[in-house]
Amino acid sequence: MSCWETLADYGLRSLGYGERLLPRDELTICQQVVLIGSGMLWNIYFGVLSVIVGFMLATAVALGKASQSALWRKLSEWFIFLFRGSPLFIQFFFAYFLFLSLKSSFPAASVFTSAWSGALVVLILNTAAYSGEIFYGALMSVPKGDIEAADAYGFKGWSKFRKITWPTMLRLAWPAYTNEAIFLFHATTLVFFSGFPARQQQGDALYYASYFADKTFNPFIPYPILAGYFILLTLIIITLFGIVNRRLNRHLPQNDRPRLKLKPRLLR
Amino acid sequence: MCTDPSQLDQFSWLACYLTTPKHMALYWSVGTVLSLLAITAPAALLFGFGGATSARSRITPLRWFGKGYIAIVRGVPDIAFFLFFVIALDQGFEWIRHQVKCPDWPDPIRQGNDFIVCAAAKMPLGTAPQWVHETYGFFLAVLTFAIVFGAFAANVLYGAMRSVPHAQLETAAAYGMTPRQTFWRILVPQMWVYALPGLGNLWMVLIKATPLLFLLGVEDIVYWARELGGAKTARFTDYPHADWRMWYFFGLLVFYLLFTRVSEVVLDRLMKRLTHGQATVGGEAQRKAA
Numbered sequence: 001m002s003c004w005e006t007l008a009d010y011g012l013r014s015l016g017y018g019e020r021l022l023p024r025d026e027l028t029i030c031q032q033v034v035l036i037g038s039g040m041l042w043n044i045y046f047g048v049l050s051v052i053v054g055f056m057l058a059t060a061v062a063l064g065k066a067s068q069s070a071l072w073r074k075l076s077e078w079f080i081f082l083f084r085g086s087p088l089f090i091q092f093f094f095a096y097f098l099f100l101s102l103k104s105s106f107p108a109a110s111v112f113t114s115a116w117s118g119a120l121v122v123l124i125l126n127t128a129a130y131s132g133e134i135f136y137g138a139l140m141s142v143p144k145g146d147i148e149a150a151d152a153y154g155f156k157g158w159s160k161f162r163k164i165t166w167p168t169m170l171r172l173a174w175p176a177y178t179n180e181a182i183f184l185f186h187a188t189t190l191v192f193f194s195g196f197p198a199r200q201q202q203g204d205a206l207y208y209a210s211y212f213a214d215k216t217f218n219p220f221i222p223y224p225i226l227a228g229y230f231i232l233l234t235l236i237i238i239t240l241f242g243i244v245n246r247r248l249n250r251h252l253p254q255n256d257r258p259r260l261k262l263k264p265r266l267l268r
Numbered sequence: 269m270c271t272d273p274s275q276l277d278q279f280s281w282l283a284c285y286l287t288t289p290k291h292m293a294l295y296w297s298v299g300t301v302l303s304l305l306a307i308t309a310p311a312a313l314l315f316g317f318g319g320a321t322s323a324r325s326r327i328t329p330l331r332w333f334g335k336g337y338i339a340i341v342r343g344v345p346d347i348a349f350f351l352f353f354v355i356a357l358d359q360g361f362e363w364i365r366h367q368v369k370c371p372d373w374p375d376p377i378r379q380g381n382d383f384i385v386c387a388a389a390k391m392p393l394g395t396a397p398q399w400v401h402e403t404y405g406f407f408l409a410v411l412t413f414a415i416v417f418g419a420f421a422a423n424v425l426y427g428a429m430r431s432v433p434h435a436q437l438e439t440a441a442a443y444g445m446t447p448r449q450t451f452w453r454i455l456v457p458q459m460w461v462y463a464l465p466g467l468g469n470l471w472m473v474l475i476k477a478t479p480l481l482f483l484l485g486v487e488d489i490v491y492w493a494r495e496l497g498g499a500k501t502a503r504f505t506d507y508p509h510a511d512w513r514m515w516y517f518f519g520l521l522v523f524y525l526l527f528t529r530v531s532e533v534v535l536d537r538l539m540k541r542l543t544h545g546q547a548t549v550g551g552e553a554q555r556k557a558a
Contacts, residue, residue, distance in 0.1 A: 209351075223351070230345060
């Protein structure tokens with residue numbers, strides 16, 4: 001079987017298209033590269049959606065934590081504490097079994113017992129807590145002078161937030177937020193190891209990598225392939241976030257622009 | 269009193285239920301997690317110190333090795349390393365023992381999808397009792413954690429070593445200290461203040477990584493929570509109950525929240541202690557506040 005046929009058979013296997021049976025013996029490198037790559041689709045799906053939705057929720061959480069009202073402040077603080085203080089792995093397990101028990105009383109909750117939605121909810125809440133804390137820190141370091149200048153120009157309420165506070169907050173938070181986004185993508189590999197079932201062996205990249213490692217009893221091929229994919233993904237994220245970073249800092253003189261640097265990790 | 273659970277009232281039923289031998293195993297596995305932390309933290313620090321030192325070395329291959337070791341923390345999900353190292357280390361040990369114990373073995377070790385070493389090189393030996401197997405599994409997990417977290421620690425310590433003011437090292441050189449003396453007497457004592465925030469962060473991360481023990485095949489709290497929580501019928505146990513896994517994992521969630529919270533408070537105190545009297549912004553702020 002040529003490599004192109006393998007690609008046609010297994011390229012979308014993680015989504016349930018193509019060949020039903022996974023290869024069992026005489027596993028070629030090509031099969032491993034194709035299937036692990038196919039699994040990456042799930043990592044990208046989880047990562048992209050939770051970054052987008054989590055970003056909006058994180059802004060709300062940061063504003064809540066900085067709010068005058070004690071209720072919102074406490075609520076945001078507890079939310080952040082709950083999701084940052086416990087392992088993501090346990091959160092996945094708990095959420096899965098929570099949805100399972102909800103299923104008996106609310107049939108609608110059965111949607112969330114599958115990975116594509118249930119794990120996504122957990123990831124969104126988790127990244128919202130981590131990024132919320134980052135955004136809150138940035139919100140607190142918005143220069144006082146910027147706000148005073150905005151007041152002097154007559155900016156008020158929403159337009160002050162939209163045009164002055166928010167862009168500055170994003171600009172300050174962006175390097176840390178880039179880091180968070182990268183590790184969120186890495187965290188997506190936990191999904192199929194934490195209760196959420198991989199229906200008909202449709203799993204993510206790590207799921208297939210460990211499948212191959214178990215089958216061939218040789219970890220030295222599938223895991224480096226997985227590592228290669230993730231390094232590539234990390235580089236793409238850095239590039240995309242770098243473009244946004246340049247846009248956020250375009251008004252600053254060349255030398256003052258912060259450069260994005262991959263910092264030591266923030267595993268969860 | 270627990271002889272006939274079906275006759276008990278709710279409270280004593282629960283008390284009896286929570287003290288069954290299997291639940292005792294769950295409580296013991298908390299000990300497993302704590303001992304993993306107690307062994308891994310210093311081991312990772314040692315690995316990290318080695319990594320950071322070799323990344324600063326003047327010997328080029330050693331420096332490459334150190335930098336490469338630090339670089340593995342970037343770009344690749346850590347859980348992939350966990351899954352990788354557990355098998356790779358196991359096979360590595362068996363391979364070495366195979367080379368030593370059975371040098372005349374004719375067949376190749378890798379045959380298709382099999383990894384075959386001679387019987388004397390098996391780790392642990394096939395005849396070994398169960399506890400040896402479990403201890404070996406735990407040892408592999410500790411080593412894996414130490415390698416991965418050692419890389420994180422190396423990153424932190426490398427940064428801390430570079431944060432020590434350069435003038436300090438130049439002064440040491442001016443006093444005629446050898447590089448070795450400068451390193452041990454000037455650099456190492458001063459770097460800890462710079463390293464502590466990073467190491468504290470790492471400690472929290474390490475706590476939150478302990479449930480991954482489950483993936484490494486150790487019977488830890490996640491394993492027992494899944495075992496004990498599953499629905500039980502009256503045929504197999506004296507304590508039949510519905511699917512309670514949600515409550516077990518809720519318990520684990522609370523356990524970890526408390527654990528990280530306590531660590532946070534302790535680390536804060538420690539940081540306050542260490543900054544006291546230091547010539548840093550934090551130390552200066554403390555002086556002014558007093």
